[in-house]
Amino acid sequence: MARRMCLAALVASMMLQPRAATAQRQPDALPSWNDGAAKAAIITFVTAATIEGGNGYVAPGDRIAVFDNDGTLWCEYPVYTQAAFALDRVRALAPQHPEWRQEEPFRSLLAGDARSVAAQGEQGIARIVTATHSGMTTAEFDSIVRDWMAQAWHPVFARRYVDCVYQPMLELLAYLRANAFKTFIVSGGGVEFMRVFAESTYGIPPEQVVGSSGVVSLEMRRGRPVLMKQPGVEFVDDGPGKPVGIHRFIGRRPVMAFGNSDGDLEMLQWTVAGEGPRFALLVHRTDAEREAAYDRNSHVGRLDKALDEAWRRGWTVVDMKRDWNVVFPPPP
């Protein structure tokens, strides 16, 4: 009798477990998303993707979701975070470079003359990138970024840059992974810069971060191999580069793609051009009060052609103000 009851209890507890687990997940996997078209579209797609035999089913191996970073997973306003890093680095390195007081764009930059820096265009930017992103080992660069990330303070949002991430998107990443999606970053940002925080911040490991990169070469230093960051761009993972980067690094077409600017247009087009269920989403910055409102005329994250394409094709467009009840996580 004792044994029988024992068995019955065991069976009952085993049967209860999955039901309890489902019930636990059901309430709301996306609590920072208000009820509305965007949230419904996400949940409908993901639910269908997991129902074997259904029209919207996606085999687990094919559940690849790609996310732009700047403006999609974290803030890009008023300047891209990596640009803020580069400017801080120029200031930090200036004492070792007295020649910069005469050389552009460093002279204008150190004088706080943003307009003059901007006027020097691509060439000025390239010089700043070279000065701040090359001439050290990859391990040294990792440490420099890590130290900066630990304390760099956002000028507008009263928190560290690394904490200017979007709470609704963190929930979305977790929700997708809970449904066997593999989440990737595919961003115009520097891959080595993003890998420093992608795992701790987003739960995305280094090997699932695709980004722009500079030339790297193997050298021996005191009998040990090191990787040196050289001047020169190796790959620009933006615009038409995003499908190329996806092909090169991931090797299969995503089924879901998330972006916020014209630089993401080709990634979204490439994603939805595949057969079977596909999902494309744009974050539209409409919340001047809690974060920022900009699109077609912005100097960061310009959203113009991609917005037209989204309306035309019926992609999901997130209206930040309306669709998100929280923007940033509570301060740590």
Add this chain to the structure above:
Amino acid sequence: MARRMCLAALVASMMLQPRAATAQRQPDALPSWNDGAAKAAIITFVTAATIEGGNGYVAPGDRIAVFDNDGTLWCEYPVYTQAAFALDRVRALAPQHPEWRQEEPFRSLLAGDARSVAAQGEQGIARIVTATHSGMTTAEFDSIVRDWMAQAWHPVFARRYVDCVYQPMLELLAYLRANAFKTFIVSGGGVEFMRVFAESTYGIPPEQVVGSSGVVSLEMRRGRPVLMKQPGVEFVDDGPGKPVGIHRFIGRRPVMAFGNSDGDLEMLQWTVAGEGPRFALLVHRTDAEREAAYDRNSHVGRLDKALDEAWRRGWTVVDMKRDWNVVFPPPP
């Protein structure tokens, strides 16, 4: 009382389960490996890597294992499989290219004059690669390779090329994954070529295959985006390129590395140069009867400097003849 016994039984069964699972795995995860130094070194390292708090412990996220492909996971003798593919493609495409009857290296190749083809060196190879690996979409190339793989027959081993994989290495891949290692290919072979069979053959998904690549560009074709394979090499993942490829694609240093030739030397050096437990292994081809015996003077998979380095540093060297009781899996 019933409740108490029930609890006792539950606890007992819970305690039994892991022991049963361990017992199941214990018999032999590597049955094609003979008992010896190589097998013992692998098992010792992997076992230690999974014992939390031990000296050899490796956190699951850091359990990255990288494998060369040609000569390490599958046969490269008498020619690299991708070279056999390229030669077959030239023959298949020849009727559409009457001009090849006058042009080198195609003329010699179609005449079966391997010596003349070889005499044309890198430039001849580049022309063959361009003719067979560019001018189509990535999807078209995938189909071409897939069709070839399905039937291409190895001239020596009486089985398809794709079945000339090493049974002991298949077991090793599975054993590592069972112990929470993430397995990657890092090979000089073409990444798009390898991705066609890596998942079905090795259980390694496309996003965990790192290899050499050609230039790819995004184009619109009848209103749909396609990726075109262009002439020109984008990245050579061999020799000093392997640590660069690991950094670029994986973004962290492996703890285990497996190779078979001088082209793997820098990958193994890079792997063991990291702190904490590290493991490097070379497959030494010593089995002329079952497969092939070659090292320092071979035209494929030359193993010279890396062999010296392995002996000097005490890396694990597999003696195929002695260490493997089976080379290839039973024919399908």
